[in-house]
Amino acid sequence: MKMDIKGHPKKPLERDELPLAALVEAFRAQTREEDPGLAKYLDDLDAAGQQELGGVLGRFDQHGRGELEPGQRLLARRILGRLHRPGTASLEITNRILDYLDLNRNALIEENELELGVEVFELFARADSDNDTLSELELKMLYAVLRHIDTNDNGALDANERDRLRQGLDNAEAFLAQQKATNPLLKELLAGR
Ligand SMILES: [Ca+2]
Numbered sequence: 001m002k003m004d005i006k007g008h009p010k011k012p013l014e015r016d017e018l019p020l021a022a023l024v025e026a027f028r029a030q031t032r033e034e035d036p037g038l039a040k041y042l043d044d045l046d047a048a049g050q051q052e053l054g055g056v057l058g059r060f061d062q063h064g065r066g067e068l069e070p071g072q073r074l075l076a077r078r079i080l081g082r083l084h085r086p087g088t089a090s091l092e093i094t095n096r097i098l099d100y101l102d103l104n105r106n107a108l109i110e111e112n113e114l115e116l117g118v119e120v121f122e123l124f125a126r127a128d129s130d131n132d133t134l135s136e137l138e139l140k141m142l143y144a145v146l147r148h149i150d151t152n153d154n155g156a157l158d159a160n161e162r163d164r165l166r167q168g169l170d171n172a173e174a175f176l177a178q179q180k181a182t183n184p185l186l187k188e189l190l191a192g193r
């Protein structure tokens, strides 16, 4: 499956080259014990969904070992545990969001990048509902906001763009309201719901 988005520069390590199938298999087995609620959804994923899950997990495999360590699994679940009934579509959007959150473009999500990610996931979990998880629509809303903040359209959050997001998060409610009013991508998404 092609996971690149038009306009994204090539990364040093393509996710397709990572040992994703092994990562997915190990993570699913461990999640059955460590987080049965999440495992229920991961075990239902079809081949495309597993590929997307592998794309997410590969970003936490800091040493390319093909299996996440316990601490890395916890980090991955800080994202995966936020998804409402995770399936292929929501995992695909999550991968696109993580592309933006990979600020140093090394195909890994380090802890500082994850902190920002968790913060935006928390905000958008409540963008269209009153719960702690992100629906597919809320993921799309977040993606629309990141695309809009990417003003030079290079598929990455550069330092100034990241600062803008950071500042927005300091006044999250106002930021979201302003995005809904002024972000054409978000307006289009919400108009077509
Ligand atoms: Ca990174």
Ligand SMILES: [Ca+2]
Pocket (backbone or CB within 6 Å): 149, 150, 151, 152, 153, 154, 155, 156, 157, 158, 161
């Ligand atoms: Ca950018």
